[in-house]
Amino acid sequence: MAYPDDLLSSGEHVVIHKHPHWKMLIFPVFWLLVVVALGTYLAGLLGDQSWATMVWIALAVVGAVLILWLTVAPVVRWRTTHFIITSDRVMYREGVFKRTGLDIPLARVNSVRFQHSFMDRLLGCGTLIIESASDEPLEFDDIPSVEKVHTMLYREVNDNPGDDFYPGTVDGRA
Structure with missing residues (x-):
């Protein structure tokens, strides 16, 4: 994505436009995989118990918060740098x-x-x-x-x- 030309002065042009290196995304992807794997494992342990629905909802909420905090936020930070x-x-x-x-x-x-x-x-x-x-x-x-x-x-x-x-x-x- 090019830098917006309306933010440049007249006669100014972009020579290089870079985001930080993709290595900044290694840990967010790692945490995404860990949270999904752990959540899937824990949900599988519950089986078809009658009380499992509430625990599944709690696992989903905790998993979503962890993914937002450990994966989505760093990716958005990387993308906006x-x-x-x-x-x-x-x-x-x-x-x-x-x-x-x-x-x-x-x-x-x-x-x-x-x-x-x-x-x-x-x-x-x-x-x-x-x-x-x-x-x-x-x-x-x-x-x-x-x-x-x-x-x-x-x-x-x-x-x-x-x-x-x-x-x-x-x-x-x-």
């Missing part, structure tokens, strides 16, 4: 009921680094670290294809027409 690089800025948006946003103009980006552990390398994700004019570097975890994102962001920062210096010119002027 966006990491976007445009031609003008880096944007990070997250949240469902309480939305939080961060924008970094490309002209303010001083350096871009990435880190990924051995497991992150196997899964194809990592942490992107952006140092800007702010006091502390900003870390964005679980960025898919972090090396490609790093390269694209570096290119956008260095090719940004808003910069004061253009390669091949003297003192930034033609």
